[in-house]
Amino acid sequence: MDKDTEILQLTAEIVALNEELSQKTKLLEDKKKKFLTSSDISRFSRQMILPEVGAEGQKKLKASSVLIIGVGGLGCPSSMYLTSAGVGTIGLVDYDIVEVNNLHRQLLHAQNNCGMKKVISGKLSLKHLNEDVRIITHDVQLDANNSVEIIDKYDVILDASDNLVTRYIINDTCVKMGKPLVSGSAIQFDGQLAVYNYKGSVCFRCLHPKPQPPETVGNCSSAGVIGPVPGVIGVLQAMEAIKIIIDHPNVLFNNLLIYDGGDCDFKRIKLGNGKREGCICTKSSEKILINMDYEEFCGSKANDKIKILNLLEDSERISVKELKKLVSENTPLLVIDVRKNNEYEMCHLPFSINIQLEDLNTDLFSSRLIEKINTCYKKAPNLVAICRRGNDSQKAVIELKKNTALLSKVNCIKDVIGGLQEWSKKIDTNFPVY
Ligand SMILES: [Zn+2]
Known part of the structure; x- marks a missing residue:
């Protein structure tokens, strides 16, 4: 055999071996997800001894993936609890950077991380909490063009966004893709929590077929927010996500939880069992198209940045x-x-x-x-x-x-x-x- 032929043959062998290696690695990763290691058992023992979780629940958490849209006031606490609880894969979506005025409520971001991308700062902090969790970062603004591709990869979706446009995009995509949606919001002293599109429940659009007029919707930048309120709601979002993953019977669907931090009062409002007639969630998946102009529909932008007005000469x-x-x-x-x-x-x-x-x-x-x-x-x-x-x-x-x-x-x-x-x-x- 001449030298050239030998090189070709060896190259082909290397390619075949690489393929075999990547297949075996994937199999091993899948196998790892299904089994708990002894360090998993030590680490998660306090929640595993609960009959509602058990070894089965912990394995489900390990094999699951959760997407958190918005690494701000709600996304910080929810991602911390889900990472610490042993969810196998966490996806973070955010295009923004850490600013000093975020720090009073977005506890995942360290003071030194001001100016850093929120997804990067978030990933660094979450890896400190639990290095076994796979953190996937999506450094983009979620929009009608990318929402299906991103949401499709995950089992449970958390809406931790700060604007109405993104809420409608997330809702419609979750309905189309059949994903449970844990929705949270917080402003001033008030917070809200609901689980949509879960076991045939209502969706966000059933409640809000038309967006509120933009001038009536405040945001944290202009209306303000006290730090612990998104903390409370974000932690509750993590709780509902865990319950969905372990198939707990009492997930908060067809209900809206309202938290009044000023009065320290929780109210739970029953939303009824029926989907709204004609709502997007009554259609089949292939008939749901994520192609409307969501910003025009809402009359506002898909971020909480302030619009600069031009009213004077x-x-x-x-x-x-x-x-x-x-x-x-x-x-x-x-x-x-x-x-x-x-x-x-x-x-x-x-x-x-x-x-x-x-x-x-x-x-x-x-x-x-x-x-x-x-x-x-x-x-x-x-x-x-x-x-x-x-x-x-x-x-x-x-x-x-x-x-x-x-x-x-x-x-x-x-x-x-x-x-x-x-x-x-x-x-x-x-x-x-x-
Ligand atoms: Zn609906």
């Missing part, structure tokens, strides 16, 4: 640099911070006064404002509205310009582009961003 607006110049030149100036009182208390510019947007044109504040101008200013001042990001301040200018008595007392009425966030970025980096 350029001539009605000034930059933070122009504001700084007016202050340093001692130009007659009245700066009204139109944020909520408690936000003003958190931080404000020393030369600003606080009148909340909704109070601007009330008789009380209007007369106070005119009185202030009459007593404190020799020349008609420039009136400048400022807020957190430069959206409400534009609305404030529109409101203030309706006040004809005020108009005759001021030189001009303008707002500050980008608000206090821009001030913090360009003028005073010590000014807090929130």
